[in-house]
Amino acid sequence: MPKRPLRHACAALLAVTSLALTATGCGGTTKNDVEHDGGSAATAGKADPGAATKKGLTVGFLPKQVNNPYFTSADQGGRKALARLGSHYEEAGPSSATDTAGQVSYVNTLTQQQVDAIAVSAQDPGALCTALKQAMRNGIKVVTYDSDTDPGCRNAFVSQAGAEDLGRTEVRLLARQIGYKGEIAILSAAQTATNQNTWIGYMKDELKDPRYKNVRLVKIAYGNDDAQQSFQQTQGLLQEYPNLKGIVSPTTVGVKAAAQYLSGSKYKGKVKLTGLGTPDDMRKYVKNGTVDAFELWDPARLGDLAARTAVALSSGQITGRRGERFKAGAKTYTLGANGVIVLGAPTVFDAGNIDRFHF
Ligand code: RAM
Secondary structure, eight states: OOOOHHHHEEEEHHOOOOHHHHTTTTTTTTOEHHHOOOSSSSSSOOOTSSOOOOOEEEEEEEOOTOOOHHHHHHHHHHHHHEEEEEEEOOOOOOOTTTTTHHHHHHHHHHHTTTSSEEEOSSTTTTTHHHHHHHHHHHTTTEEEEEEEOOGSSSEHHHHHHHHHHHHHHHHHHHHHTTTTOEEEEEEEEEOOOOHHHHHHHHHHTTTSSGGGEEEEEEEEEETTHHHHHHHHHHHHHHHTTTTEEEEEEEEEEHHHHHHHHHHHHHTTSSSSEEEBBBHHHHHHHHHHHHHSSEEEEEHHHHHHHHHHHHHHOOOOOOOOOOEEEEETEEEEEOOOOGEEEEEEOOEETTTGGGGGGGO
């Protein structure tokens, strides 16, 4: 059965109810069906690394949150890459980083629109799975970027940096700044966010090392990638823990709000802050002595790689299995376990280099 009509039929059904779709197994016998590869949902059949790069594809970007400058940069990177490859870009997504139901309905909308691929940053590892599996059954390739789902719910994950490395380096940066002594807290994004929770897991593990024996993690607060909530959570942390020596905030929205609070308070320069921020957001706090150093990758390059991965999947150059290789611009990437593709190492920004970066 040809792909388009089938996908169309499925989409029509989807409009009625996604539960009915699960029961009918719509698309269950097509060659686009998915199989499990001990991890990622690899597409049946072999990858053909020499296959031509398809043009005229439509890739729908679904960020955690549309009005977050980090995702604006990331998705613009995706848009530019798709334009260069002769394909089309769309973006849809919720304005709140805790609107998981909203993300599910955007997956369903993109499925009904019969896009060729979806690039999604998931607010929650499991909540999108039914909808994403349905999309894959309809022949749509699914790439997660920035924040993953459970591996069986997508074909590949484009990770911003090694998750372990990010978690551990955040703790190392902060511990150095507080002289390896005192109470610290984490200001995270949404409580369900896959990426932040993975990094926090490695932060806790790093803290088990004897060199941190005098460092104590007293609280993990959640600002939900909302500027006001993150600001209030920072204020609350300082009220609850007056001896707090440092905060690590692995979210661009959180670290900016925490810097804003600290810089206008008596804690400026005394309570150390690090995390994952954009140079444009953090420049003034580095210059005014609130923040010594923080890190990030280039979000536009992450979006670029997510788009190129989506096109490589749709072109059959990769299927989502470990060891497959594909060319993205000038670089060749290899899929790791569970279909994970790592962008590269993050950059640490401080007063010495921040003016060289603009994003
Ligand atoms: C926020 C989001 C995003 C995360 C960055 C560091 O913008 O939570 O998922 O990767 O921060």
